[in-house]
Structures are given as C-alpha cells and as structure tokens.
Amino acid sequence: ELQHGPFWKAALLCVLFLMVQVCVEVAAMAGPQGCPTDCSCNNQLSKVVCTRRGLTRVPPGIPSNTRHLNLMENAIKSVQADSFRNLHHLEVLQLGRNAIRQIEVGAFSGLTNLNTLELFDNRLTVVPSGAFEYLSKLRELWLRNNPIESIPSYAFNRVPSLMRLDLGELRKLEYISDGAFEGLVNLKYLNLGMCNIRGEMPNLTPLVGLEELEISENLFPEIKPGSFGGLSSLKKLWIMNSQIGLIERNAFDDLASLVELNLAHNNLSSLPHELFTPLKYLVELHLHHNPWNCGCDSLWLARWLREYIPTNSTCCGRCHSPAHMRGCQLVELDRGDTGEMQCSAPFIADAPRDLNISAERVAELRCRTAAMSAVRWLLPNGTVLTHASSHPRITVLSDGTLNFSNVLAGDTGMYTCMVSNAAGNSNASAYLNVSAAELNTSNLSYFTTVTVEVLSPRSEMTKPKTTTTTAGASTTTTASPSVFQPVFISTPTVLLQSTDTPPSRPSVVPGSKVTTGKPPNPASTSLDEVMKTTKIIIGCFVAVTLLAAIMLIVFYKLRKRHQQRSTVAAARTVEIIPVEEELPPPASAANIAGQGALTLPEIRDHNSIYKLDYNTHNSDYSYKPKLEYSTHKPNEDFKKQITYKKKKI
Numbered sequence: 001e002l003q004h005g006p007f008w009k010a011a012l013l014c015v016l017f018l019m020v021q022v023c024v025e026v027a028a029m030a031g032p033q034g035c036p037t038d039c040s041c042n043n044q045l046s047k048v049v050c051t052r053r054g055l056t057r058v059p060p061g062i063p064s065n066t067r068h069l070n071l072m073e074n075a076i077k078s079v080q081a082d083s084f085r086n087l088h089h090l091e092v093l094q095l096g097r098n099a100i101r102q103i104e105v106g107a108f109s110g111l112t113n114l115n116t117l118e119l120f121d122n123r124l125t126v127v128p129s130g131a132f133e134y135l136s137k138l139r140e141l142w143l144r145n146n147p148i149e150s151i152p153s154y155a156f157n158r159v160p161s162l163m164r165l166d167l168g169e170l171r172k173l174e175y176i177s178d179g180a181f182e183g184l185v186n187l188k189y190l191n192l193g194m195c196n197i198r199g200e201m202p203n204l205t206p207l208v209g210l211e212e213l214e215i216s217e218n219l220f221p222e223i224k225p226g227s228f229g230g231l232s233s234l235k236k237l238w239i240m241n242s243q244i245g246l247i248e249r250n251a252f253d254d255l256a257s258l259v260e261l262n263l264a265h266n267n268l269s270s271l272p273h274e275l276f277t278p279l280k281y282l283v284e285l286h287l288h289h290n291p292w293n294c295g296c297d298s299l300w301l302a303r304w305l306r307e308y309i310p311t312n313s314t315c316c317g318r319c320h321s322p323a324h325m326r327g328c329q330l331v332e333l334d335r336g337d338t339g340e341m342q343c344s345a346p347f348i349a350d351a352p353r354d355l356n357i358s359a360e361r362v363a364e365l366r367c368r369t370a371a372m373s374a375v376r377w378l379l380p381n382g383t384v385l386t387h388a389s390s391h392p393r394i395t396v397l398s399d400g401t402l403n404f405s406n407v408l409a410g411d412t413g414m415y416t417c418m419v420s421n422a423a424g425n426s427n428a429s430a431y432l433n434v435s436a437a438e439l440n441t442s443n444l445s446y447f448t449t450v451t452v453e454v455l456s457p458r459s460e461m462t463k464p465k466t467t468t469t470t471a472g473a474s475t476t477t478t479a480s481p482s483v484f485q486p487v488f489i490s491t492p493t494v495l496l497q498s499t500d501t502p503p504s505r506p507s508v509v510p511g512s513k514v515t516t517g518k519p520p521n522p523a524s525t526s527l528d529e530v531m532k533t534t535k536i537i538i539g540c541f542v543a544v545t546l547l548a549a550i551m552l553i554v555f556y557k558l559r560k561r562h563q564q565r566s567t568v569a570a571a572r573t574v575e576i577i578p579v580e581e582e583l584p585p586p587a588s589a590a591n592i593a594g595q596g597a598l599t600l601p602e603i604r605d606h607n608s609i610y611k612l613d614y615n616t617h618n619s620d621y622s623y624k625p626k627l628e629y630s631t632h633k634p635n636e637d638f639k640k641q642i643t644y645k646k647k648k649i
C-alpha cells in the first residue's frame with residue numbers, strides 16, 4: 001500500500017496535466033467562443049467578419065452556425081473544394097475584392113442554404129460553373145469586374161434559383177454563347193453593363209421572367225427587331241452610352257411590359273414613327289444627351305412625350321439640329337412659340353408593282369419610303385405584318401420591302417403597304433399572281449417511265465415525284481435543267497446496285513437471293529456450304545481471340561509489377577524537384593484600402609453600383625457622363641406606375 005500510494009498520485013497528476021494541456025490547445029485553436037483568430041464574430045447575428053486580414057486562404061474553424069461570412073479584401077487566390085463544408089446555415093458569403101483566380105469544383109459544397117454569393121473584383125477568367133453545383137437556394141450572384149473572357153452555354157444552368165445576376169464590367173469578355181443564359185427562368189435582374197459587347201444584342205430569350213436589364217456602355221450601333229425577343233416581363237431597360245445610331249422599326253415590339261426605358265448618351269437623331277405604340281405601360285423615358293433632329297421625323301415623338309410621359313420634361317432630349325432649333329427641348333417641338341411645322345404625309349418612292357410569278361420562287365414587293373415612317377403590310381386575308389413579325393416565309397425587311405422566301409399559289413391576292421408618319425399616311429397596293437409551277441413534259445415523261453419500278457422500294461425523296469406529276473415538275477422548274485440532268489442519269493445505276501446488295505432493308509427488296517430461313521431447294525445446297533465455311537471461320541476467330549486474351553492478361557500482370565517498381569522511383573524524383581510558386585503581387589492589399597469594410601447594402605442599390613465603381617476605379621477610369629447616371633432614381637413600385645396611365649391603342 002505504501003508503495004502504491006505515490007504511484008497513483010503521480011498517475012493522477014499526469015492525467016490532470018494532460019487534460020489541462022488539451023484544453024489550452026483547443027482554446028488556442030478556436031479562439032474565444034470558437035471564432036477563428038483572424039476574424040471577429042458576432043454570435044447573436046451568427047456573423048463572422050474577416051476583412052482586410054491579408055488572408056491567403058479561407059481560415060479554418062469558422063463556427064458551423066455562421067449565417068453570414070465576410071472574407072472581403074483579402075488576398076485569397078483560390079478556393080479549394082470543401083472550404084465551407086460544415087457551414088450548412090450560411091446564407092451570405094462575401095468573397096469580393098480578393099485575388100481569386102480559381103474556384104475548384106466542390107468549393108461551395110455543403111452550402112445548401114446560401115442565398116448570396118459575392119465574387120466581384122477578383123481575377124476569375126472563366127465562370128466557375130462547376131462550383132455552383134449544390135447551391136440550390138442561391139438567389140444573388142455577383143461576378144462583376146472579373147477578367148472573364150467568355151460565357152459558354154449553360155454557364156448558370158446549375159443555379160436556376162438565381163434571381164439577381166451581376167456580370168457588369170467584364171471588360172475582357174469576347175464571347176457570349178446563345179445558350180449562355182439557358183435555365184435562368186427565375187432571373188429578375190441582369191447586369192451586362194460595360195461588358196465589351198459589340199454589335200448584336202446577346203440572346204436573352206431564356207430569361208422569361210427578367211424584369212430589369214442593365215446593358216449600358218457596350219456598343220450597339222443599331223438595334224434591330226427581335227433583339228429583346230422573349231423579354232415580355234421586362235419592366236426596366238437601360239442602354240445608355242452605347243453609341244446607338246439607329247433603332248429600327250418595331251425594335252421594341254417584344255417589350256410589352258416595359259415601364260422605364262433609358263436611351264440617354266447615345267447617338268440618336270430620330271426614332272421611327274410609332275416605336276413606342278406597343279409599349280402600353282411605358283411612363284419613364286430618358287432621351288437626354290442625344291443629337292436629336294427636331295424636324296418632321298421627331299414630331300410624333302414630341303407629341304407622344306406630351307401625351308404619355310407624365311414627368312417633367314427634364315428627362316428628355318434637346319434639339320441638336322436644325323441649327324435654329326439647337327438647344328430647344330424636344331418635347332416643346334411644334335408647340336406655340338417654336339412655330340408651325342410644315343410636314344407632309346409619307347411619299348412612297350418605290351411602290352410595289354403587280355407581279356405574275358410561278359410558285360416556289362423568291363418574290364418581293366417593294367415599299368421604299370422615309371426611314372422614320374411606320375410601315376405595315378396588309379395581306380389578302382387581312383393579316384398585318386410588320387418588321388418585327390416572325391412569319392416562316394414572309395418578312396418585312398428594314399427598308400419596307402415585303403420578301404417572300406417561297407411564294408405559294410395561296411399567296412395570290414392584293415397586298416397593301418401602309419406607311420404613316422406624324423402628318424398622315426399613304427397606301428400602295430399590288431396584285432400578286434402566283435401560278436402553279438410550269439411543267440416540263442419532255443423530261444418528266446423520261447423521269448416517270450424509267451424510274452417508277454426501280455424507285456418504288458426507295459421511298460421518301462423520289463416517291464412524291466412519281467405519284468404526283470405537278471410536284472415532281474415544280475422542283476425541276478425552279479432550277480435550270482442542266483443542274484438536274486446528271487442526277488436523273490445517275491439514279492438508275494445507283495438503284496440497280498442497291499437491289500443487288502441491299503444494305504439496310506433486305507426483306508422489302510423483291511427478287512433478292514439471300515433472304516430468310518426457308519428458301520427453295522436449289523438455293524439450300526449452296527447455303528449449306530456457306531454455313532460450313534462460316535462455322536470454320538468462326539471457330540478460327542474464337543481460337544485467335546482466346547489466345548489474344550491470355551496474352552493480354554499475362555502482359556498486364558507483367559506491366560503491373562513493373563509499374564509498382566517504377567512509381568516508387570517516380571515518387572522519389574518528384575521530391576527532388578524544387579516547387580516554385582508564383583508569388584502574389586504585394587500591391588493587391590494596398591489597392592483595396594480606402595473604403596469601409598462592410599459596404600454590402602450599398603452595392604445592392606443599382607445606382608450606387610456606379611458610385612462604387614467610380615470610387616474604386618477613380619485612378620484609371622474617370623468618365624464624365626457617369627456622374628449623371630446617379631440622377632435616375634430607382635422606382636421599385638411598378639404597380640403604382642402601371643395604374644398611373646393605361647393607354648388605349
């Protein structure tokens with residue numbers, strides 16, 4: 001007992017010491033209340049803030065009940081898979097203003113409750129589509145100001161829950177796929193401003209729920225009808241400062257819900273008559289800083305503005321020409337002191353002419369007139385077509401011409417071109433007479449007699465030609481006969497070959513020798529021989545295959561043994577090679593300094609996007625008109641505006 005006493009005491013002390021040490025270690029690792037050492041935590045708000053700590057990676061030990069994690073303004077270069085694995089309650093993740101180049105697939109796995117992901121002001125060159133996999137509740141994604149070069153098809157297909165997508169300032173962007181926005185059926189807000197888009201509007205048709213589109217500061221010399229196809233829910237559209245010189249007739253016909261349109265800071269001198277007629281809810285229109293021509297072409301616009309735009313005219317443009325009108329308000333045109341305007345109804349310079357034509361040809365009925373007048377075509381059956389109509393065969397071209405890609409006999413009738421401007425309207429009509437295609441009997445007879453029996457098993461292409469003579473002949477008349485001649489000559493020989501050795505449908509071909517199981521006697525003897533030889537061949541083949549398989553197995557085993565040895569050697573060599581990592585530019589943290597750390601609510605506001613941008617880039621991006629954008633007040637209450645004025649058309 002005497003001997004045992006001190007021993008037990010020592011053991012107890014030892015255990016106690018170990019326990020204390022473990023406790024101290026755990027406390028040191030997790031910091032007070034389980035907060036990472038580089039961060040400050042607010043347990044009540046479940047918020048963890050680790051801004052401007054020079055972090056180069058996501059710090060470990062973030063409490064699992066965190067709802068809001070701010071890692072902005074650090075030097076994180078890459079986000080590894082499972083970086084946030086246990087943060088199932090995280091709702092807001094702020095990774096803006098880092099140096100992120102790479103986001104691994106699975107980087108955000110586990111973030112099943114994330115609704116906002118901020119990645120703006122980083123160095124991503126691709127959309128990290130693979131990392132979006134499990135973000136089933138994501139509503140806001142911020143990718144603004146990254147050197148992304150292309151947006152491929154289905155880039156956001158994994159996050160159909162997305163409602164706000166900010167792709168602004170992707171200045172290196174070269175390509176947007178037609179399927180880029182596929183799947184974003186819930187998207188309400190999209191920013192594509194300053195994205196280096198040139199010429200064509202990207203395909204936005206998948207965005208059926210889109211309500212706000214910011215696409216300013218790109219380059220769109222012309223806006224064509226169909227540019228906004230599918231955007232029937234769009235309420236606000238900003239296309240400022242994009243050098244728009246021409247908006248074609250009916251270009252906005254798809255935007256039936258539009259409430260606010262901003263065309264300021266462009267190169268517009270006039271707009272086509274009735275451009276805004278389909279926009280029954282439009283109440284806010286910004287036209288300032290355009291070189292408006294206050295002639296007859298703009299008369300309708302002035303009247304329309306007075307009638308439908310309730311705000312004070314400050315929103316709107318001033319005249320640039322003619323010289324005596326320069327500086328006048330566009331909206332004051334033709335009112336009182338500016339004097340009476342002498343305008344006349346549109347003159348149709350190139351009127352449509354009667355046309356006799358045979359079916360299945362290209363045809364056109366011209367209707368060239370002043371560029372800013374409205375043009376509509378009245379078809380014989382009462383249908384009206386415009387430049388924006390999407391008919392499979394008949395289109396109204398930008399110059400007013402009615403173009404038939406393929407006239408049919410049923411198109412016969414009177415066509416009326418109706419042109420209108422502020423002063424009146426003019427009509428011009430023409431009769432289109434489509435006759436059935438001419439027959440060429442000499443070649444048709446050859447065609448029918450020679451090929452009928454031979455062609456019969458071959459179906460599709462040739463069958464209709466043989467049964468109905470008119471259909472067969474019509475195709476020959478559309479092209480010169482010399483083009484078709486070699487085809488006719490060659491068909492019989494091709495078909496004779498096909499009857500001898502039928503590759504695809506052996507049972508249909510009549511008189512073929514090798515058919516099925518019960519042939520007549522003379523064929524059976526030769527068939528037996530054939531069977532014998534095939535059996536021998538198959539036997540040989542099986543033997544050879546078996547041999548090859550055995551050889552393969554042996555070879556594989558040998559190779560595996562060899563590999564085991566060589567990998568050990570390879571591992572050693574890898575250790576020897578010195579790994580040189582690219583050092584981060586030390587300026588990255590210094591560039592960022594200067595603003596408050598927690599500016600999230602500010603960025604959400606559309607207007608302050610510009611302010612923020614102006615602040616952060618004031619050294620390299622000072623741009624005068626930008627200041628003026630802050631005058632557009634965001635008006636969230638659409639319903640109020642809609643009920644303000646409903647137009648009757």
Ligand SMILES: *[C@@H]1O[C@H](CO)[C@@H](O)[C@H](O)[C@H]1NC(C)=O
Pocket residue numbers: 243245267269
């Ligand atoms: C603006 O349009 C005029 C013609 O209307 C053209 O001469 C000029 O080059 C255009 N300016 C820009 C910046 O596109």
Ligand SMILES: *[C@@H]1O[C@H](CO)[C@@H](O)[C@H](O)[C@H]1NC(C)=O
Pocket residue numbers: 311312313
């Ligand atoms: C437009 O503004 C002027 C002065 O800025 C003001 O006198 C006038 O009442 C305003 N008109 C409307 C319709 O708001």
Ligand SMILES: *[C@@H]1O[C@H](CO)[C@@H](O)[C@H](O)[C@H]1NC(C)=O
Pocket residue numbers: 354355356433
């Ligand atoms: C079309 O055909 C009719 C009848 O053959 C003829 O009277 C008419 O002049 C033709 N029209 C044109 C434009 O060739």
Ligand SMILES: *[C@@H]1O[C@H](CO)[C@@H](O)[C@H](O)[C@H]1NC(C)=O
Pocket residue numbers: 379381382383391394410411
């Ligand atoms: C009128 O004619 C056009 C052209 O042939 C056709 O596409 C359209 O369906 C017709 N409309 C009606 C109501 O029949």
Ligand SMILES: *[C@@H]1O[C@H](CO)[C@@H](O)[C@H](O)[C@H]1NC(C)=O
Pocket residue numbers: 362397403404405
């Ligand atoms: C008229 O339509 C046809 C067929 O779509 C097309 O080939 C032709 O270029 C069009 N004409 C004009 C002037 O665009």
Ligand SMILES: *[C@@H]1O[C@H](CO)[C@@H](O)[C@H](O)[C@H]1NC(C)=O
Pocket residue numbers: 418425426427
């Ligand atoms: C042109 O046609 C339209 C529709 O048929 C008609 O309302 C209008 O009065 C016509 N205008 C002229 C000048 O014939």
Ligand SMILES: *[C@@H]1O[C@H](CO)[C@@H](O)[C@H](O)[C@H]1NC(C)=O
Pocket residue numbers: 356433434435
């Ligand atoms: C239409 O064209 C056919 C054939 O060219 C002609 O026989 C017919 O008289 C024409 N009809 C009219 C109304 O011009």
Ligand SMILES: *[C@@H]1O[C@H](CO)[C@@H](O)[C@H](O)[C@H]1NC(C)=O
Pocket residue numbers: 438440441442443476477480481
């Ligand atoms: C019909 O065939 C004859 C003889 O080959 C040819 O001279 C004539 O041009 C053809 N007609 C048409 C409309 O192709």
Ligand SMILES: *[C@@H]1O[C@H](CO)[C@@H](O)[C@H](O)[C@H]1NC(C)=O
Pocket residue numbers: 442443446484485486488489
């Ligand atoms: C069409 O007919 C002409 C004259 O009848 C003949 O010379 C020509 O070879 C024929 N075309 C074909 C493809 O047989």
